[in-house]
Amino acid sequence: MHYQLYYWPTIQGRGEYVRLTLEEAGCGYTDVARSGNGTGAMMKLMAVGKGTPPFAPPFLKAGKRVIGQTANILLYLGSRHGLAPKAEAGKLWLHQLQLTISDLVQEVHDTHHPLGSSLYYEEQKAAAKKRSDEFWKERVPKYLGYFEELLAANGGIYVTGRRLTYVDLSLFQIVEGLRYAFPKRMKAFESEIPGLVGLHDRVAARPNIKAYLASDRRIAFNEDGIFRRYKALDG
């Protein structure tokens, strides 16, 4: 199966969790909006009519099916490509962890857009500073502490045990993203999460991920994505 991924062509954003999974699994895929077709084809699939139009990118075309919502796409891909258990209990548990990561990603977004995504960052800088302070004081320790403990309870290699899953790929991206967006705060915090830092390094060293990160298929972090580096928000 050759997949079509539909996502904004200039950012990692939520599409990155899907890209990492497709890359690690060695799936053939076209990153449609980046491949000359532009975003027009993407918008067309989002038009409500017959079928299953997604509310927002990213979405994946798999044959005739169109699957939206990041965590739902990973639920679909994971057990087909060896990155999730096949049995229902393990599959839902992994999905639950991914949904918790989705919540964290939303909160990362809100650090620079607390008053709404239709307003520019420059229109909400003071609020963004307050939200970022709260995020690092309350939320980062809670979320990353949870995954750090889970990782330790399951042996310290990957978050559910010895086998890599798409959740590990997502946690790699969280560590990368926080390092990009909040270099000072993250540097000070990393001693609290030695397990996750180790997991990050194990994921980065996997041959398919290593090749992907070195390729031009990996878009660089920038200030249009979820993880944005604004000096004023970094402590």
Add this chain to the structure above:
Amino acid sequence: MHYQLYYWPTIQGRGEYVRLTLEEAGCGYTDVARSGNGTGAMMKLMAVGKGTPPFAPPFLKAGKRVIGQTANILLYLGSRHGLAPKAEAGKLWLHQLQLTISDLVQEVHDTHHPLGSSLYYEEQKAAAKKRSDEFWKERVPKYLGYFEELLAANGGIYVTGRRLTYVDLSLFQIVEGLRYAFPKRMKAFESEIPGLVGLHDRVAARPNIKAYLASDRRIAFNEDGIFRRYKALDG
């Protein structure tokens, strides 16, 4: 199967989407934190150790399994109790819609807590007003417009067709909640979503839901939940 639902005992919150599904399906369940055991038992299950500890309530105990994240719980319950398709494609499509509702619920929460959930509303009133204005200008029309169009495209009875699903129950709750939290704004907006208003009424009239809403199992809306009525935010 008799279920145990774990959620905060004094609010509808995210637990309400699970309660509505359990009630409509006629499932036997105990709302644990409301039944004398207090929240202690809930906290105990969230302790990381062996097993599958949830990050946050709500979560459902089904035999030995503990399932967290609202949409994931509905994914588990839906096809077991006739409120979702059994085949994978329909199941994931419905789940995708529920995940879109989860995103909307998070944005509702952010209208009164844009600077962070650890701060009081009173500490962020000005920001909350701005976020609420943006929410009603940009986000409500986008989200509810999407579901309104889907409903129309699928025949106008329930959002995926003639059969009720857990997504319809959740849309009922969204209409109820917006009416409670933003009575003026919602009243002015309802002419844009006649289909969803009709769907709301059809859900409310279903015997199991009607009985539930009239019972003391339905907690009243209040200013500790997701949908809060603050006059300053209502236009």
